[in-house]
Amino acid sequence: MIPISAVDVRDAEPLVTQVLRSGVLAQGPMVRRLEEEFARIAGVPHAIAVSSGTTALVAALQVLDLEPGDEVVTSPFTFVATLNAILHAGATVRFADVSSDDFCLDPDTVEVTGRTRVLLPVHLYGQPADMGRLAPLAARHDLTIVEDAAQAIGAAFDTAPAGSYGLGCFSLYATKNVTTAEGGVVTTADDELADRLRLLRNQGMRRRYAYEVPGHNYRMTDLHAAVGIPQLARLDDITQARTRNAERLTKSLAGLPGLVVPTALPGRTHVWHQYSVLVTEEAALTRDELAERLAELGVATGVFYPRLAFDYDCFRNHPRVIVGETPVAARLTGQVLSLPVHPGLSEADLDTIVDAVGQALTGHRA
Numbered sequence: 001m002i003p004i005s006a007v008d009v010r011d012a013e014p015l016v017t018q019v020l021r022s023g024v025l026a027q028g029p030m031v032r033r034l035e036e037e038f039a040r041i042a043g044v045p046h047a048i049a050v051s052s053g054t055t056a057l058v059a060a061l062q063v064l065d066l067e068p069g070d071e072v073v074t075s076p077f078t079f080v081a082t083l084n085a086i087l088h089a090g091a092t093v094r095f096a097d098v099s100s101d102d103f104c105l106d107p108d109t110v111e112v113t114g115r116t117r118v119l120l121p122v123h124l125y126g127q128p129a130d131m132g133r134l135a136p137l138a139a140r141h142d143l144t145i146v147e148d149a150a151q152a153i154g155a156a157f158d159t160a161p162a163g164s165y166g167l168g169c170f171s172l173y174a175t176k177n178v179t180t181a182e183g184g185v186v187t188t189a190d191d192e193l194a195d196r197l198r199l200l201r202n203q204g205m206r207r208r209y210a211y212e213v214p215g216h217n218y219r220m221t222d223l224h225a226a227v228g229i230p231q232l233a234r235l236d237d238i239t240q241a242r243t244r245n246a247e248r249l250t251k252s253l254a255g256l257p258g259l260v261v262p263t264a265l266p267g268r269t270h271v272w273h274q275y276s277v278l279v280t281e282e283a284a285l286t287r288d289e290l291a292e293r294l295a296e297l298g299v300a301t302g303v304f305y306p307r308l309a310f311d312y313d314c315f316r317n318h319p320r321v322i323v324g325e326t327p328v329a330a331r332l333t334g335q336v337l338s339l340p341v342h343p344g345l346s347e348a349d350l351d352t353i354v355d356a357v358g359q360a361l362t363g364h365r366a
């Protein structure tokens with residue numbers, strides 16, 4: 001079976017061994033190295049490594065000192081961590097809709113109220129949201145931008161890297177383009193927010209037992225950082241391999257009946273965390289039938305995401321979850337299907353994927 005994601009940490013051993021031998025296992029010099037690399041990638045002076053993408057989002061929101069009732073506007077077409085982080089930080093979430101061009105926040109659907117403080121776009125599948133319109137919208141209403149860039153390491157809108165617009169939140173979870181097993185990073189150009197994020201991450205301590213704010217333990221370990229550093233050094237290769245695979249899939253799959261292939265929009269650097277097609281009503285099979293058929297033909301797929309983030313009993317009637325009309329996002333949950341696009345795919349794997357999709361949709365090979 002061709003997997004939907006594959007971990008490649010074959011170059012991690014020397015640094016991991018170095019950490020084990022050094023005896024400094026928790027946050028130390030490797031974390032600092034990873035942070036320096038990350039700041040360079042996001043094009044900002046500061047990167048603060050934390051324990052996960054979720055804690056990156058929580059910390060980024062906590063450092064803004066939101067008041068009860070303050071609102072964060074985001075997309076419902078995302079992993080639940082986006083929503084959980086907003087609720088964990090004590091804020092109220094207001095959902096806007098997404099655009100079917102990029103699967104990200106549609107600026108025309110963003111409702112700003114007197115309580116809105118944060119605009120939180122999700123750069124879904126590795127393509128940045130429409131920052132060319134979202135950034136001016138945020139500026140007009142004095143909103144802080146917190147980017148959920150969990151899937152978008154190395155992506156850019158025009159020349160501005162993902163993570164450079166305000167507070168950028170990245171995930172280094174095992175399935176992401178770069179992984180430390182578990183891990184996350186917050187990036188920012190703001191010196192004061194960076195300083196406070198470092199305090200917040202480490203129990204509010206500047207020096208041992210010198211507490212300045214109520215904090216938490218959001219630290220990354222040096223063992224985890226050592227796993228990620230070699231991948232950051234070859235990030236361009238990782239992204240290029242994903243891009244080549246995406247181009248290959250699109251070249252062969254475009255035009256199949258009932259299938260809409262994903263596109264990188266002009267001016268945006270897409271890092272192809274996922275290659276997600278839409279299976280429309282014109283297709284010979286439903287989305288779920290296609291997924292089943294592909295599994296029979298040896299191709300694993302993923303549905304990211306089968307339901308909107310708020311569409312679960314635990315969030316229904318939640319006093320801090322404000323659900324608007326999000327018809328585009330709702331339609332997409334029924335149509336998206338992600339095909340393998342990771343750098344571990346061989347030419348033969350790509351042929352298998354293309355042939356399987358063609359066979360499933362037309363009865364003959366693509």
Ligand SMILES: *Cc1c(COP(=O)(O)O)cnc(C)c1O
Binds near residue numbers: 081151183184
């Ligand atoms: C992975 C992911 C997260 C959470 O990251 P973790 O490292 O798993 O905590 C948040 N948002 C999105 C869009 C993600 O894909």
